[in-house]
Amino acid sequence: MTASIHSPDAPILIFDSGIGGLSVLGPIRALLPLAPIVYAADYAAMPYGTKSEAEIAARVPALLGRLVERFRPRIAVIACNTASTIALDHVRAALDIPVVGTVPAIKPAAALSQSRVIGVLGTEATVRQPYVERLARDFAADATILRHGSADLVLAAEAKLRGETPDAAIFADAMAGLTEQPGGDVMDVVVLSCTHFPLVIDELRAAVGRDMHFIDGGEGIARRVAYLTRDQVWPAAASEGRVVFTRLDNAQRHYSAALATYGLGAPQLL
Incomplete structure (x- = not known):
């Protein structure tokens, strides 16, 4: 299901309910500037903080499974404290790639x-x-x-x-x-x-x-990602990261300028 860790083009998948994962992407970019990035935001269900534990535990593993199937990342980062504290174990059980969570520092x-x-x-x-x-x-x-x-x-x-x-x-x-x-x-x-x-x-x-x-926890997460990918091969040059949202309306299109400052392209609908 996943790309070979020896493929330079295998991306790091960063997942959040919305745009908050940029605070994790920034430190990851600083340590791994050549890493291909796929940033995914679940705007169809955002904000997660008002959802029940049962809703998050069911939704997050299923959505991440879909993202991994499509993008074949080498590692996934759940850049969301709510999703991590509720669904991290479920996600790790469902996927066959390393998954790094975000927990309170x-x-x-x-x-x-x-x-x-x-x-x-x-x-x-x-x-x-x-x-x-x-x-x-x-x-x-x-x-x-x-x-x-x-x-x-x-x-x-x-x-x-x-x-x-x-x-x-x-x-x-x-x-x-x-x-x-x-x-x-x-x-x-x-x-x-x-x-x-x-x-x-x-x-x-x-x-x-x-x-x-x-x-x-942003810098600690970045160090963990760098450690888990320490022996892997990256592309020779940096590339624009891909962005996918589970909902894309006029409000989400207004994030393009902020995304560009993090080396990401315009959002597309998942």
């Missing part, structure tokens, strides 16, 4: 925090997952973990990449969801547990109004 956040109060900002679906609790127990047992889910922040990031200016109140409300919890006044690290959120990190920093570290 609680371990590096715990190493960075001085106050021992850490915020986890994600979608509603991600922050309620037992996986987050396990990460906190394994890597930040001595810290207080504050969680907040925001679907509006996902939509704000999408709007920004369409060239729009989101309402500043969206970012203020997202940060207040953490800072107004008990202990939030001394929180010093926020884990951005949705790949959309690094795309609006400047707006989040402005909204919080004080020094705070924001951390995400």
Whole structure:
């Protein structure tokens, strides 16, 4: 079903519900500039953060199976915390290529925090997952973990990449969801547990109004992809990446400028 790992043209498949996976693609491009890329966004079901676990567990493996059948990638990256925390094991069981997931960067956040109060900002679906609790127990047992889910922040990031200016109140409300919890006044690290959120990190920093570290998993994912493909052959020159959306209307066509800054072509309908 998959392309040979010895084929230079076998791409890296990057998958997200929307445009958030660009925050993962950027670090991957930095480490592997010659890698062919296929970027896939499931706009027909976006946002994932408001879906049930059963919906995501059924949809994501089936869709990724279809993408792998069509594009024959050498590796797949689920650049979505919600999909990874719910469906990663299902996807790995269904595919015969390496699959790299995206999970909240609680371990590096715990190493960075001085106050021992850490915020986890994600979608509603991600922050309620037992996986987050396990990460906190394994890597930040001595810290207080504050969680907040925001679907509006996902939509704000999408709007920004369409060239729009989101309402500043969206970012203020997202940060207040953490800072107004008990202990939030001394929180010093926020884990951005949705790949959309690094795309609006400047707006989040402005909204919080004080020094705070924001951390995400993009660079760690890129290092993992580079390691898993370390002995493989790439094309001699970089090429424009392919983009496919499961829904393509006028709103999605407005992403072309943002996609081009990441070395991607215009979106096509899957």
